[in-house]
Amino acid sequence: MKEKKVIISNKLGLHARAAAKIVTLTNKFQSIIEIVNNGKKADAKSIMKILMLAAPKGTEVTITASGKDEIAAIKSLEKLIEAKFDEES
Amino acid sequence: MKNPSSIILKGLPVSKGIAIGACHVIEHGNNIVEERYISKSSIKKEVKRLEITFNETLDELNIIRAKISPSIRKNIGLFLDTHILLVSDKTFLDSIKSRIIDNLCSSEWAIHSEYLNIKDSFENIEDLYIKQRIDDVSHVVKMLLKNLITKKTNMNVVSKSFNNVIVVTDDLSPADVIIAHESKGLGLISEYGGRSSHSSILTRSLEIPSIVGVKNGLDIIKNNDYLILDGNEGLIFINPEKDLIKHYQDLKKSSLKKKRLLSNVLTKKNISLDKEKLEIMANLELPQELKIIKEKNIDGIGLFRTEYLYTDRNDFPTENEQFIAYKQIVKKMKNNPVIFRTLDIGADKEVPDNIKTGSIARNPALGLRGIRYSLSDQSVFINQIKAILRASNYGTVKIMLPMITNFMEISDAKKLINVAKDKLKKEKRKFSDNVSVGIMVEIPSCAVLADRFAKNVDFFSIGTNDLVQYTLAIDRVDDEVNYLYDPINSAVLNLIKIVIDAGSKNKIPVSLCGEMAGDPNYTRLLLGLGLKSFSMHPSAIPEIKNIMLNSDIKKLKRISRDIINCDSIAEKNKLLDKINNI
Numbered sequence: 001m002k003e004k005k006v007i008i009s010n011k012l013g014l015h016a017r018a019a020a021k022i023v024t025l026t027n028k029f030q031s032i033i034e035i036v037n038n039g040k041k042a043d044a045k046s047i048m049k050i051l052m053l054a055a056p057k058g059t060e061v062t063i064t065a066s067g068k069d070e071i072a073a074i075k076s077l078e079k080l081i082e083a084k085f086d087e088e089s
Numbered sequence: 090m091k092n093p094s095s096i097i098l099k100g101l102p103v104s105k106g107i108a109i110g111a112c113h114v115i116e117h118g119n120n121i122v123e124e125r126y127i128s129k130s131s132i133k134k135e136v137k138r139l140e141i142t143f144n145e146t147l148d149e150l151n152i153i154r155a156k157i158s159p160s161i162r163k164n165i166g167l168f169l170d171t172h173i174l175l176v177s178d179k180t181f182l183d184s185i186k187s188r189i190i191d192n193l194c195s196s197e198w199a200i201h202s203e204y205l206n207i208k209d210s211f212e213n214i215e216d217l218y219i220k221q222r223i224d225d226v227s228h229v230v231k232m233l234l235k236n237l238i239t240k241k242t243n244m245n246v247v248s249k250s251f252n253n254v255i256v257v258t259d260d261l262s263p264a265d266v267i268i269a270h271e272s273k274g275l276g277l278i279s280e281y282g283g284r285s286s287h288s289s290i291l292t293r294s295l296e297i298p299s300i301v302g303v304k305n306g307l308d309i310i311k312n313n314d315y316l317i318l319d320g321n322e323g324l325i326f327i328n329p330e331k332d333l334i335k336h337y338q339d340l341k342k343s344s345l346k347k348k349r350l351l352s353n354v355l356t357k358k359n360i361s362l363d364k365e366k367l368e369i370m371a372n373l374e375l376p377q378e379l380k381i382i383k384e385k386n387i388d389g390i391g392l393f394r395t396e397y398l399y400t401d402r403n404d405f406p407t408e409n410e411q412f413i414a415y416k417q418i419v420k421k422m423k424n425n426p427v428i429f430r431t432l433d434i435g436a437d438k439e440v441p442d443n444i445k446t447g448s449i450a451r452n453p454a455l456g457l458r459g460i461r462y463s464l465s466d467q468s469v470f471i472n473q474i475k476a477i478l479r480a481s482n483y484g485t486v487k488i489m490l491p492m493i494t495n496f497m498e499i500s501d502a503k504k505l506i507n508v509a510k511d512k513l514k515k516e517k518r519k520f521s522d523n524v525s526v527g528i529m530v531e532i533p534s535c536a537v538l539a540d541r542f543a544k545n546v547d548f549f550s551i552g553t554n555d556l557v558q559y560t561l562a563i564d565r566v567d568d569e570v571n572y573l574y575d576p577i578n579s580a581v582l583n584l585i586k587i588v589i590d591a592g593s594k595n596k597i598p599v600s601l602c603g604e605m606a607g608d609p610n611y612t613r614l615l616l617g618l619g620l621k622s623f624s625m626h627p628s629a630i631p632e633i634k635n636i637m638l639n640s641d642i643k644k645l646k647r648i649s650r651d652i653i654n655c656d657s658i659a660e661k662n663k664l665l666d667k668i669n670n671i
Contacts, residue, residue, distance in 0.1 A: 012404045016171050016222050023174050046180040047171070048207065051222050054214040086409070 001066035002074045010084035013056035016047075018085045023047045025080055031067025033077065044077070098303050098310075100278070102323035103289040105628065106298030107341045108276030109334060113254040114312045117231060117262070122201040126193050135189050139196040140182075142237045147176045149232070153264045169264075171222070175229045196237055204230045217403075251275075255318055257310050261301060266291040276318040278325060280306045290397055294378045296628065300325060351631035354638060355386050361616070362641040368622035369634055370428075372602055376414055379421050382627045389425040391550065391624020392489070392602040393418060395432055395473065405469055411476035419484040426485040428550070428624075429477045430529065431470065433459045433491040454564065459492025459529075464501055474509035481521035489550055493528040493535050499545050502526075527597075531555035536584035539591035549592050550624070553603025557581050576605045577614065577661060582653045589619045600624050612636040613668045617649025644671055 008014060014022075026033045026044045033044040037059055042049035044063070055061055063081075065073040080086075127135050154169045175181065181203070188199035204226065211223040251274030258265060261279035266288050269277055274297065282289055282301030292299035298320035310316070310327060317326040317337050326333060359367045370391030371382045398406040398414060419427050463470035480486055490502050503526060513520055530536050531552030539549070553576055558565055560581050563573045575581070585601070592599030600622035605611050607629030613636065615623070623633060648668045655661045 013216060013219070015216075015219055015404055016225065017404065020170055020174050023178075043180050046178045047174040048178050048181050048226070051219055052207075052210050052214070054216050054219050056216050086407075 001064055002070045003062060003064045004074050004078055005060055005062050006078055006081045008055050008057060008059045008061060008081060011057060013059065014050055014053060016051065019047050019050040021080060021085050022050055022077065025076055026073070029065070029067070029069050029073040029076075031065040031070045031073045033063070033065045033073055036062040036064065096309060096327040098306060098325040098327070100300035100303035100306070100323050100325065101282075101284060102299075102320050103282070103284050103301050104277075104292035104297055104299040104320055106276070106296065106320045107337055107344075108255050108298045108316075108318040108320070109337055109341065110253060110255055110275045110316065112257050112278075112310060112312070112314050112316045113251060114257045114307065114310065115265070116307060117258065117260055122197050122234065123195070124198050125195040127189070127195055129193065132190055132193070135196055136186055138237070139185060139189065139199070142196065142233055143176060143182055145236050146229075146232050147173065149236070150176060153267065171225050172229050172232075175226060176233075197234060200230060200233055200237070255316050257306060257316075259307055261288040261292075261299075263288050263291055266295065266297065269297055270295045276300075276320065278303055278306060278310070278316075278318060280304065290374050293626075294375050294381070296381075348631065351635050354631055354635045357634075357638060359388075359634060359637060361637060362639065363643050365621070365642050367616075367637050368600070369630055369637070370600065370602075370622065370624035371627045371630065372624055373418070373627075376417050378627065379418065382630075385627060385630050387425070387627075387630065388622075389485075390418065390422060390427040391600050391622070393427055393429050395429060396434055399432060399434060405472070408472045408476045408479075411473060412479045415476055415480035415486075416483050419480045419486055422484055424485055426487055427480075428487045428489050428527070429480075430489045430491055431460070431463055431473055431477075434462060454558065460490050460498050460502060461492060463490075464498065464505075467505055470502075471505055471509045471512070474506050475513055475518075478506075478509060478513060478520040478524060479518055481524045482519050486521065486524050487548065488524060488526045489529060489548075490526070491529045491552070492532065492555075493530075493542075494532050495534065496542070496545060499528065499542075529555075529602075530588050531559070531603075533560050533584060536588050539588040540594065543591045543595035543597050546597070548597050549588055549599045551585060551588055551599065551601040551603065553581070553585070553601060553605040556584060556603070560584060576603075576608075576611065577652065577665065579653050579655070582614075582618070585615075585620075586618050586653065593619065598622060607633060609633060609636055610665065610669065613640055613645050613671070614649055614652060614665065616640055616642050617645030617647075617668065618653075619646075641671070 010018060012018070022044055023046070035042050035044050035050065035053060037053045037055045040053060042053045044050065063074060063077050067073070150169055150173050154173070185199045185203045188194045188203060189196060194202065207226055208223055211220055214220045250272040251269045252272045254274060255276045255278060256265065256269055256274055257278045259279070260281045261277060266277065276298040277292055278299070279301040280303055289299065289301055298318055300318060300320060300323050303325065315328050317329050317334065319337070359369055361367060368388045370389045371385070371387050372392040372394070373379070373390055374394045375397055398411055415429065457465060474488065477486060477488055488506065490499070493499060506526065510520070525547035527546050527548030527550060528535070528542065529552045530539060530549050532555070535542055536556065543549070554565070557574060557576050557578070561573055561575065561578060563570045565571050565574050589599050599620065601615065601620055602624040605615070606623040607625030609632050612633050616637070625633060645668060648664060652661055652664045652668070655664060
């Protein structure tokens with residue numbers, strides 16, 4: 001299993017569009033991918049669960065992936081979050 | 090119209106035109122869910138039923154999405170994307186399934202109770218943006234329940250056709266409008282909605298006669314009622330008499346005929362009989378409308394409303410998202426100018442929840458709107474300006490500031506425009522050095538001192554809708570006072586004249602982009618007052634241009650002045666009649 005801490009730094013946090021981008025990305029991987037916020041775990045392939053995490057700007061979350069493509073999965077997800085979901089050009 | 094014994098309903102006309110025909114009522118409303126236990130032996134069957142419904146709903150959403158034309162897919166499609174992801178969400182489906190398997194609930198009951206469960210969790214969320222996403226979940230749940238309950242023989246929305254009918258619904262969704270357009274529906278009526286919701290804008294750009302805000306419409310209109318929908322006045326006649334149907338059929342025919350006759354003026358040069366060069370521009374609300382104006386041979390976009398990028402969502406459009414939209418328009422217009430009005434939200438325009446224009450403003454028309462909002466939320470404004478400036482690389486772009494009341498607002502806005510420029514330079518983004526900055530003249534304080542304002546800006550555009558409202562202190566949408574709304578009130582005309590004269594004295598262009606510009610009754614009057622540039626809804630262009638080509642402006646000046654100086658309304662109407670028949 002791979003694990004990484006990242007900070008949600010886009011303006012609105014994990015809102016609908018950001019969650020949509022995460023789900024679209026994670027579903028390309030076979031690994032089980034999760035986002036953990038303050039002990040709350042969410043399946044990163046479920047838009048509903050990510051929305052319910054309700055992580056606003058500034059939240060530190062842990063992303064985990066386990067499976068064949070876990071390294072690539074973690075890297076891509078980290079990149080997406082760090083690029084602020086390509087929102088702020 | 091003698092003695093109409095039929096029932097008449099009134100609503101907000103959002104897209105012009107007349108529709109006559111039978112109606113088709115669709116109710117999105119709330120489904121009542123029956124709490125039914127299933128037998129253990131039918132678990133498998135019930136789970137299958139649920140899965141089929143999920144698949145059908147997903148297909149339905151995908152088909153609706155594919156029907157959206159590419160130019161608007163990006164904006165209109167976004168709300169569908171969230172819905173599509175929700176329906177494809179495996180954990181969502183699995184939790185519902187386990188309710189069937191563990192608790193022996195029927196699919197309907199399982200979906201509904203899972204929905205209530207999700208709703209509970211959302212209620213504990215503090216973040217308002219995310220909290221509101223429960224609306225998306227609720228919309229999806231409604232679709233699922235409807236598909237569960239409706240018989241599988243008719244493929245629901247996918248094959249839904251509004252051919253030759255007027256659709257009456259409780260809440261018009263953009264999907265409804267798209268289906269009506271594709272299946273050649275006659276018109277649309279909705280109980281809810283406002284002028285600037287995406288659905289309403291779509292009805293205009295697709296030219297489907299539509300009325301929204303028809304209170305209790307579904308209680309009164311029954312399926313297959315025969316209706317007349319007058320999208321010019323916002324009137325609906327239910328099962329009208331023959332005379333009235335005939336009247337409207339004639340009206341419809343003559344407007345179609347006029348439209349055909351006028352189409353040949355579009356290719357002609359826009360010069361008056363006495364050889365004055367005139368200018369016609371279009372007011373646009375959506376990039377998709379570029380298609381309609383293509384063959385209209387216009388001189389530019391006199392007003393590009395940017396609100397559509399901000400409404401029907403709970404977050405702000407990013408700079409890039411705006412840039413892509415703006416660039417598309419600028420490129421299409423080649424070297425003809427595109428005048429971008431910066432965000433003008435508030436008053437009669439619906440305000441998304443992320444934009445705080447004062448929650449319970451007592452009088453929103455006098456509240457935090459237009460440039461006032463932009464100056465109060467500077468990062469939003471700077472982002473928009475950056476996007477507009479970047480688009481200037483691809484053609485001729487102008488920036489127009491709405492709701493200007495004093496000189497300070499202009500200098501403050503210009504400072505922020507410079508901040509945007511500096512940021513772009515730092516980011517090594519290109520933009521044109523010649524982006525002019527002008528203002529909407531729509532508040533009397535600005536019109537009265539137009540000569541001084543002219544020295545601070547590059548152009549004027551007169552917004553008559555608000556100018557009339559603010560000069561006469563009446564709210565146009567208030568039924569009690571809207572009889573006072575009068576664009577040819579002498580005080581209003583006087584202000585218009587002051588602005589036109591100030592423009593020519595200071596050598597800055599003046600155009601008029603309010604509804605008055607597209608009203609054929611006032612074209613000659615405005616020409617007589619010295620106006621040379623008109624910006625209007627694309628559908629009004631042929632008729633207005635025809636009047637321009639057949640006007641001798643020299644002969645209109647005196648009588649225009651007489652109209653301003655006339656105290657009697659009856660006398661004024663006579664003069665207006667006279668000027669229109671010279």
